[in-house]
Amino acid sequence: MSGFFDAFTGANLGYLMGGLGITIGVSVISIILSLIFGSIVGVVLFERFPFFSSFVGTLNNIVRNLPLLLIIFFTYFALPQFGFHLPIFWSTVVAMSVFQSAMLAEIVRGGLEAVDVGQFEGARANGLTNMQTMIHIVLPQAYKKMIPPIISQMISLVKDTSLASGIVLAELTYRGQIVYAQNTNFIVPVLIFMTVVYFLLNYGLSLVAKWFDSRLA
Amino acid sequence: MTLLEDHFSVFAQGFGHTLLASIIALIGSLVLGTFFAILQVTKSKWARGLGNVYVQIFRNIPLLIITLFFYLAVAKVIKMTGFTAGTVALTLYTSAFIAESVRAGILSVDPGQMEGARANGLSFAQAMRVIVLPQAFRVAIPSLGNQFINLVKNSSILAFVGGLDLMYQGNLVAANTFDTFATYIIVGAFYLIITLPLSYYIQYLERQLKQKA
Amino acid sequence: MEKAKKRRFGIIASIVLALVIVLGFFWASATISKNGKHQDTLTRVEKQGKINWGVKADTKLFGLMNTKTGTPEGFDIDLAKAVTKQIGKQTGKKLTPTFTPVTSASKVQLLKNTNIDAVMAVMTITPERAKVVDFSNAYFPAGQSLLVQKDSGINSVNDLNDSSKTVLVVVGTTAAQNIKKFAPKAKVIALQDYASAMQALKAGQGQAISTDNAILYGLATENPSYHVVGGTLTYGPYGAAFDHDEKPMVKQTNEALATLKKNGEYNRLIKKWFSGVPGLNWHELEVHG
Numbered sequence: 001m002s003g004f005f006d007a008f009t010g011a012n013l014g015y016l017m018g019g020l021g022i023t024i025g026v027s028v029i030s031i032i033l034s035l036i037f038g039s040i041v042g043v044v045l046f047e048r049f050p051f052f053s054s055f056v057g058t059l060n061n062i063v064r065n066l067p068l069l070l071i072i073f074f075t076y077f078a079l080p081q082f083g084f085h086l087p088i089f090w091s092t093v094v095a096m097s098v099f100q101s102a103m104l105a106e107i108v109r110g111g112l113e114a115v116d117v118g119q120f121e122g123a124r125a126n127g128l129t130n131m132q133t134m135i136h137i138v139l140p141q142a143y144k145k146m147i148p149p150i151i152s153q154m155i156s157l158v159k160d161t162s163l164a165s166g167i168v169l170a171e172l173t174y175r176g177q178i179v180y181a182q183n184t185n186f187i188v189p190v191l192i193f194m195t196v197v198y199f200l201l202n203y204g205l206s207l208v209a210k211w212f213d214s215r216l217a
Numbered sequence: 218m219t220l221l222e223d224h225f226s227v228f229a230q231g232f233g234h235t236l237l238a239s240i241i242a243l244i245g246s247l248v249l250g251t252f253f254a255i256l257q258v259t260k261s262k263w264a265r266g267l268g269n270v271y272v273q274i275f276r277n278i279p280l281l282i283i284t285l286f287f288y289l290a291v292a293k294v295i296k297m298t299g300f301t302a303g304t305v306a307l308t309l310y311t312s313a314f315i316a317e318s319v320r321a322g323i324l325s326v327d328p329g330q331m332e333g334a335r336a337n338g339l340s341f342a343q344a345m346r347v348i349v350l351p352q353a354f355r356v357a358i359p360s361l362g363n364q365f366i367n368l369v370k371n372s373s374i375l376a377f378v379g380g381l382d383l384m385y386q387g388n389l390v391a392a393n394t395f396d397t398f399a400t401y402i403i404v405g406a407f408y409l410i411i412t413l414p415l416s417y418y419i420q421y422l423e424r425q426l427k428q429k430a
Numbered sequence: 431m432e433k434a435k436k437r438r439f440g441i442i443a444s445i446v447l448a449l450v451i452v453l454g455f456f457w458a459s460a461t462i463s464k465n466g467k468h469q470d471t472l473t474r475v476e477k478q479g480k481i482n483w484g485v486k487a488d489t490k491l492f493g494l495m496n497t498k499t500g501t502p503e504g505f506d507i508d509l510a511k512a513v514t515k516q517i518g519k520q521t522g523k524k525l526t527p528t529f530t531p532v533t534s535a536s537k538v539q540l541l542k543n544t545n546i547d548a549v550m551a552v553m554t555i556t557p558e559r560a561k562v563v564d565f566s567n568a569y570f571p572a573g574q575s576l577l578v579q580k581d582s583g584i585n586s587v588n589d590l591n592d593s594s595k596t597v598l599v600v601v602g603t604t605a606a607q608n609i610k611k612f613a614p615k616a617k618v619i620a621l622q623d624y625a626s627a628m629q630a631l632k633a634g635q636g637q638a639i640s641t642d643n644a645i646l647y648g649l650a651t652e653n654p655s656y657h658v659v660g661g662t663l664t665y666g667p668y669g670a671a672f673d674h675d676e677k678p679m680v681k682q683t684n685e686a687l688a689t690l691k692k693n694g695e696y697n698r699l700i701k702k703w704f705s706g707v708p709g710l711n712w713h714e715l716e717v718h719g
Contacts (some may be wrong), residue, residue, distance in 0.1 A: 047436070
């Protein structure tokens with residue numbers, strides 16, 4: 001086992017940690033964007049506008065049912081043909097956000113449907129407009145219910161950033177592969193190292209979900 | 218669409234491998250997932266701990282890492298192809314999520330039923346199999362369905378280890394024809410053939426369940 | 431919202447969304463055909479003041495990421511730097527090189543998409559590729575060969591022509607297509623990059639890796655229980671690649687390469703990267719004249 005730690009020279013560790021930074025960067029930006037867009041789409045689905053909601057719902061279902069890896073490849077290789085030249089980091093952010101928005105839209109719709117209908121009527125009786133009711137009364141309650149599923153969605157987002165190694169985004173998994181390209185004996189140590197890092201990151205997130213869960217119950 | 222005609226056998230072969238990997242992983246992860254769900258609701262502290270550790274580990278690390286681990290590290294000891302390594306990784310990964318769904322289903326069954334069955338002389342295993350699990354699965358069906366859709370989509374991980382699946386063949390066609398755009402549209406359509414009908418069926422089931430409740 | 435109002439909103443919003451999608455589709459197909467039209471690389475490069483090279487980050491000797499500096503290093507990288515400087519001298523514009531890691535599968539696509547200006551990434555000149563991209567003159571003499579474990583008993587490509595044998599290749603390389611001609615019975619598995627292929631060979635996922643000999647020598651330096659066998663199956667020199675129909679850029683690059691070969695810079699780089707490689711006669715790579 002003496003060779004186990006040889007993989008983790010200062011340079012390699014620094015390089016891997018830089019990759020972790022990119023993993024977290026992509027994740028955080030994508031989470032914020034997909035929360036915004038996912039909420040908008042979720043509200044549209046919930047409101048059941050004639051034609052419009054089922055139209056959006058169909059598009060949403062298509063995105064939701066494609067492999068994320070395909071969306072990542074598509075965004076990076078096919079979009080530039082339309083003149084969208086995104087650097088690899090932003091290309092990944094776009095792919096992740098589109099996919100996660102579609103997933104979150106379903107969660108938001110479900111959360112809204114779980115809110116008591118009486119709340120709408122009460123708020124409107126008090127003179128709030130539809131939009132105000134949604135933003136001030138209904139959405140905050142719905143979010144409370146949605147926090148655990150949203151966090152588990154975030155966990156899959158963090159894990160899924162590893163797929164971007166396929167388009168050479170220098171995130172944690174890609175950098176791990178580069179480190180064991182130097183010396184094949186590094187492969188098991190590096191895989192174990194990456195396992196531990198991802199686990200700590202995501203388990204931390206799941207503890208946050210649990211804490212919310214117990215506080216709300 | 219000449220691209221589809223020219224490479225139809227390639228896409229079809231990929232579609233077959235994707236389907237095969239999905240079905241094997243579905244069966245495997247249902248069995249494993251149910252096992253670990255039951256472990257988590259037993260009285261034994263050790264069994265619960267073991268079930269919990271298993272679920273937490275496989276839920277919280279990327280599928281790609283698990284796949285690479287089997288393909289590059291485990292394969293040194295036990296021979297396996299990329300297809301096998303990917304399918305095994307997919308099974309383990311999905312089983313953690315299925316364990317969560319099934320566990321939630323079990324917890325939704327009134328504990329009185331278990332006690333009643335035990336009082337009537339059934340063993341824990343018998344009561345679980347005959348009384349609790351059938352009800353638990355009924356509750357868990359929508360969430361199990363979503364896990365299956367995720368499984369089909371996640372099978373694209375096989376492309377990283379030469380698993381001959383749809384995504385792998387798509388990458389090869391894209392690299393040879395340089396027509397990335399059309400290739401990925403076709404690949405996407407093939408995935409939707411499996412996932413979209415499933416997704417609509419699950420939405421239908423969810424509505425049915427809600428109406429009953 | 432009353433029902434009528436909601437209905438009206440639904441209809442209007444649907445029409446708007448449908449219009450956006452239809453218009454977006456037309457606009458996109460128009461952009462594709464416009465992008466298909468010519469865009470002069472040399473003009474773009476001079477305007478930007480830099481050449482963005484697509485290079486390998488996982489290939490020993492040619493382009494391998496240095497984890498300390500976070501930039502790739504190798505013969506391709508050094509040559510790209512030298513060529514950039516030389517083109518700068520020729521055109522009288524100050525040019526700096528930048529590097530984007532590419533994979534064998536992605537390089538042509540990124541070139542066509544103008545994400546990168548040029549490719550210097552162990553890319554073999556072939557007639558099929560020459561239909562979609564422009565190549566410079568050859569800058570490195572390479573040929574396809576095999577890397578196997580020393581005690582495997584495999585000495586030539588004929589030993590692999592068996593349905594029980596698996597040959598590992600990399601997606602989008604010429605070797606991936608050629609190996610089927612030399613060993614039609616063998617199974618061929620394509621992986622994402624050379625690092626993965628080497629890991630897979632060590633894990634027993636195949637009996638040989640087939641690709642250019644220079645790359646295989648690079649892999650063998652780090653893995654002494656493996657060696658290169660079977661001679662040269664095909665001769666396929668490397669060239670720098672550009673988008674299609676980029677004559678001015680190709681001309682500048684060929685001029686720069688000729689100058690570097692004449693003034694000894696090329697031989698200096700050959701010596702720097704290949705003199706320490708066991709089993710490789712690096713003097714054969716030097717140019718004279």
